[in-house]
Amino acid sequence: MEILQYEFMQRALLAGFLVGLICPIVGLFIALRRMSMISDALSHVCLSGVAAGLMTGIHPILSASLFAVGGGLLLEMLRKLYRGYSEISIAITLSTGVALGAILLDLGKGYSANFMSYLFGSIVAISVDDLKIVSLLGIAILLLVHLLKKELFAISFDEDHARVSGIPVDAINTCFTIMTAITIALAIRVVGILLVSSLMILPVATAMRLASSFRGAMLLSILFGETAIFIGVFASFYMNLAPGGAIVMTSVILLVSSLVYQQLNRKMAIYKGIVS
Amino acid sequence: MNKEDIIKIEGMTFTYVCHPILNNMHLRVAAGDVVAITGPNGSGKSTLLKLVLGQLKPSAGSIKVFGSEAHKVKDRYRIGYLAQKATGFNSQFPATAREVIRSGRVPRRGLFHPLSKPDHLLVDQVLQQVGMTEFADRPVGTLSGGQQQRILLARALVSEPELLILDEPNTGVDRAALDSMYRLLKELSLLQGITMLIVSHELAGLGSLVSHQVCLDKHICSCSCHQYNDPENQLKNCKRRITSQPTNTKEPCYGNFTV
Numbered sequence: 384m385e386i387l388q389y390e391f392m393q394r395a396l397l398a399g400f401l402v403g404l405i406c407p408i409v410g411l412f413i414a415l416r417r418m419s420m421i422s423d424a425l426s427h428v429c430l431s432g433v434a435a436g437l438m439t440g441i442h443p444i445l446s447a448s449l450f451a452v453g454g455g456l457l458l459e460m461l462r463k464l465y466r467g468y469s470e471i472s473i474a475i476t477l478s479t480g481v482a483l484g485a486i487l488l489d490l491g492k493g494y495s496a497n498f499m500s501y502l503f504g505s506i507v508a509i510s511v512d513d514l515k516i517v518s519l520l521g522i523a524i525l526l527l528v529h530l531l532k533k534e535l536f537a538i539s540f541d542e543d544h545a546r547v548s549g550i551p552v553d554a555i556n557t558c559f560t561i562m563t564a565i566t567i568a569l570a571i572r573v574v575g576i577l578l579v580s581s582l583m584i585l586p587v588a589t590a591m592r593l594a595s596s597f598r599g600a601m602l603l604s605i606l607f608g609e610t611a612i613f614i615g616v617f618a619s620f621y622m623n624l625a626p627g628g629a630i631v632m633t634s635v636i637l638l639v640s641s642l643v644y645q646q647l648n649r650k651m652a653i654y655k656g657i658v659s
Numbered sequence: 660m661n662k663e664d665i666i667k668i669e670g671m672t673f674t675y676v677c678h679p680i681l682n683n684m685h686l687r688v689a690a691g692d693v694v695a696i697t698g699p700n701g702s703g704k705s706t707l708l709k710l711v712l713g714q715l716k717p718s719a720g721s722i723k724v725f726g727s728e729a730h731k732v733k734d735r736y737r738i739g740y741l742a743q744k745a746t747g748f749n750s751q752f753p754a755t756a757r758e759v760i761r762s763g764r765v766p767r768r769g770l771f772h773p774l775s776k777p778d779h780l781l782v783d784q785v786l787q788q789v790g791m792t793e794f795a796d797r798p799v800g801t802l803s804g805g806q807q808q809r810i811l812l813a814r815a816l817v818s819e820p821e822l823l824i825l826d827e828p829n830t831g832v833d834r835a836a837l838d839s840m841y842r843l844l845k846e847l848s849l850l851q852g853i854t855m856l857i858v859s860h861e862l863a864g865l866g867s868l869v870s871h872q873v874c875l876d877k878h879i880c881s882c883s884c885h886q887y888n889d890p891e892n893q894l895k896n897c898k899r900r901i902t903s904q905p906t907n908t909k910e911p912c913y914g915n916f917t918v
Contacts (some may be wrong), residue, residue: 402746410755415752530771537762541748547712549766595798600753
């Protein structure tokens with residue numbers, strides 16, 4: 384296959400595979416805990432992280448990870464401060480991230496061309512260093528999610544009950560926020576700061592229409608995430624489309640298809656009921 | 660023979676922003692007791708429950724559960740908790756009844772330890788106990804209110820609790836489902852000797868299950884260790900006592916103490 388002959392495409396597909404695995408897994412817990420906007424807020428914090436990285440010479444994915452973790456912990460603190468009005472904490476974190484990013488970008492003029500590849504993603508421009516960081520941190524996140532899966536499920540289903548029954552909810556929430564922040568920072572190289580939340584939420588939104596169990600929702604989320612990544616990358620290679628946009632548009636098409644399938648299924652069931 | 664105290668409340672007062680919610684309260688619940696806590700709205704029932712669960716700390720006095728201060732109890736899985744249905748989960752949550760029950764076993768296993776085969780067998784056993792085996796793989800959101808209540812009870816039971824706390828178990832559940840749940844609780848009380856604390860504003864149906872009834876209105880207004888046959892009348896008496904004679908019960912409410 385022509386696409387696999389190029390080293391940059393091999394790196395793109397490998398990084399895409401990892402990101403397509405961790406984004407829907409972390410995204411499922413985010414969506415079930417009704418915190419979908421947290422990924423938007425943290426991806427905007429990554430903006431200032433990338434700008435700081437480009438200015439200081441630190442690898443932008445690492446600096447974005449650090450900024451996102453800081454933003455995530457700030458968000459957790461604000462959520463406790465504005466208990467019951469958590470969207471306020473999201474607005475504060477998001478605007479702080481964008482404002483800081485704007486200042487840093489203005490200070491470091493000349494980096495804007497490189498910066499654009501982080502804004503909209505550039506999976507085909509993934510370097511060996513990028514791939515090493517994505518692989519290392521991605522596998523660490525997968526391992527942590529695997530170890531905390533049962534606690535994360537219990538907290539997502541009923542946080543109050545989890546707390547009462549002795550699960551260390553605060554510690555796990557902090558750990559999960561850090562995992563979310565790093566996942567977002569890793570995904571910005573693939574789909575970009577502006578589209579990263581779609582990669583986390585759209586496959587989950589599609590899976591939730593079809594799954595009847597948590598295990599099913601998890602497997603379908605991964606399937607839809609990976610499908611979007613691979614179709615998106617292939618489409619961008621053969622049709623010369625922007626990879627980030629192609630990946631997210633594939634996710635949107637999968638979501639719309641699942642909604643149509645569900646509607647048709649419902650109508651068929653009603654029709655069968657009338658006929659019998 | 661003295662039975663072990665599961666809950667011991669001594670001279671406990673809880674105030675919220677200078678407003679006394681519970682005042683100088685004494686109560687002992689021994690192993691195997693089934694105690695119903697009743698009282699009108701705002702009487703402090705939910706606050707008492709939060710104090711027992713360690714979510715709040717008393718302003719004065721002490722509240723001990725399993726011999727430790729309630730907010731410092733380490734093995735919390737020893738306490739099973741069934742919350743009010745109204746404050747429960749999102750019915751769109753993609754999880755089967757079995758997955759929900761399994762989550763009740765998580766605290767007993769501890770961090771980083773996956774559930775093992777005996778845990779899964781216990782889940783099956785509890786499913787059978789609550790009569791929900793055939794619904795085990797159904798999405799929990801598609802079950803009726805009574806069935807969901809049973810699943811949540813099973814989640815509480817699967818941690819093999821020594822103390823079971825039920826907060827308004829009658830909310831949003833029809834009479835038949837409630838009677839069936841009370842029969843199950845009676846069975847658990849008799850066969851496994853689980854201590855129970857049931858907070859409810861309605862006593863109907865609880866009669867044969869409860870060994871002690873505590874009537875609350877910021878302090879204990881009345882306490883009965885009798886098995887009563889006329890719960891409706893008992894509640895009326897309780898309400899009358901609250902409105903006409905708000906006394907401060909300083910004696911520990913236990914044993915043969917009857918107002």
